[in-house]
Amino acid sequence: MRVVAFRHVPFEDVGLIHASLKERGLSVEFADLYHEGAALPDVSSAAGLIFMGGPMSANDDAPYLRQELRLIREAVARAQPVLGVCLGAQLIAKALGAKVYRNPVKEIGWFDIHLTDAARQDALFAGLEDSETVFQWHGETFDLPAGAAWLAWSDGCRNQAFRVAANVYGLQFHLEVTPEMIADWCTQDANCGDVRELTSPIDPHRNTTHLAGLSRVVFGRWCALLT
Numbered sequence: 530m531r532v533v534a535f536r537h538v539p540f541e542d543v544g545l546i547h548a549s550l551k552e553r554g555l556s557v558e559f560a561d562l563y564h565e566g567a568a569l570p571d572v573s574s575a576a577g578l579i580f581m582g583g584p585m586s587a588n589d590d591a592p593y594l595r596q597e598l599r600l601i602r603e604a605v606a607r608a609q610p611v612l613g614v615c616l617g618a619q620l621i622a623k624a625l626g627a628k629v630y631r632n633p634v635k636e637i638g639w640f641d642i643h644l645t646d647a648a649r650q651d652a653l654f655a656g657l658e659d660s661e662t663v664f665q666w667h668g669e670t671f672d673l674p675a676g677a678a679w680l681a682w683s684d685g686c687r688n689q690a691f692r693v694a695a696n697v698y699g700l701q702f703h704l705e706v707t708p709e710m711i712a713d714w715c716t717q718d719a720n721c722g723d724v725r726e727l728t729s730p731i732d733p734h735r736n737t738t739h740l741a742g743l744s745r746v747v748f749g750r751w752c753a754l755l756t
Contacts, residue, residue, distance in 0.1 A: 530554065530555050530556070531555060532575055532576055532755065533557075533558050533559075533560050533575045533577075533578050534559050534579040535561075535578070536559055536561050537585060540710075540714060540717055541583055541714075543705060544703075544705035544706055544707055545704065545706070545707065545744040546705045549749045549751075549752050550748075552749065553749070553752045553753070558570050560572075562593035562597065563583075567593075573609075576755040576756070577610035577611065577612065578600070578601075580614070580616070580617030580620050580621065581614050582614050582617060582666070584719040584720060586629070587619040587622075587669070587671075597620055597624075599624075601620060601621055601624035605625065610697065610754050611696070611697045612698050612700075612751055613698070613699040614700050614704075614705060615666065615700070615702070615703060618671070618690075618699030619669060619671050619699075621697065622673070622688075625693060627671055627672040627674045627675075627677075628671065630669060630671070632667065632668060632669055632670040632685070633685070635667070635668040636666070636667055637665060637666050637667075637723050637731070638666075638727070638731045639663070639664060639665075640662070641663075641684070642661055642681045642682065642702060643659060643682055643683065644659055647678045647679060647680055648680040651692060652695070652754065653680075653698060654680055661743060662736045662739070663740065663743070664702065664704075664711065665683075666720075667686075670688055671699075674691070676693065677691040686701060690702075695754070696754045698751060704740060704743055704747055708737045712733045
């Protein structure tokens, strides 16, 4: 079985998600539609779809983003599992009719998120601590799609995670990152404006050991929905 992962820039890969996929015998096929002329894999036969992050906006009028919005709507209509991370979560929200817009503050670095009552009964988040320190890198946020379950919030951004139906998840935060990924993001030209705004450097290692364990639980549970 395989999943199709949509990347938007070369440096925002699936990271720790790959380990959870491998543990369950799932392979990953990448769809880099931001490359002109890139071929679209057969998504209808995939066990699930993953939409990763990127420095662009879900509101950008780019052909590949319009295509991904259509693919998300089609996947949800056929009850196919979908996971969106950061930009990917915003794309899911937008595809399902919700607004994406600038958040009052940028969250870049390590921030606490807090689980809602709905999360305590959720297939991915049940049994986790009420608050967790996770990695963030975003300046936009979204409203919840109609009928979505609200799963997590932070002091700076109300909508940090949501679920649509039983198997479509949007996560505003990054559980997939390794210290190497964080350090690399800080050097990327596309992120240099954000980095200049920081009042102190990001420590790539601050919480990554705990984050890796959290990643294995959450992504492992999402992968269990595929098999």
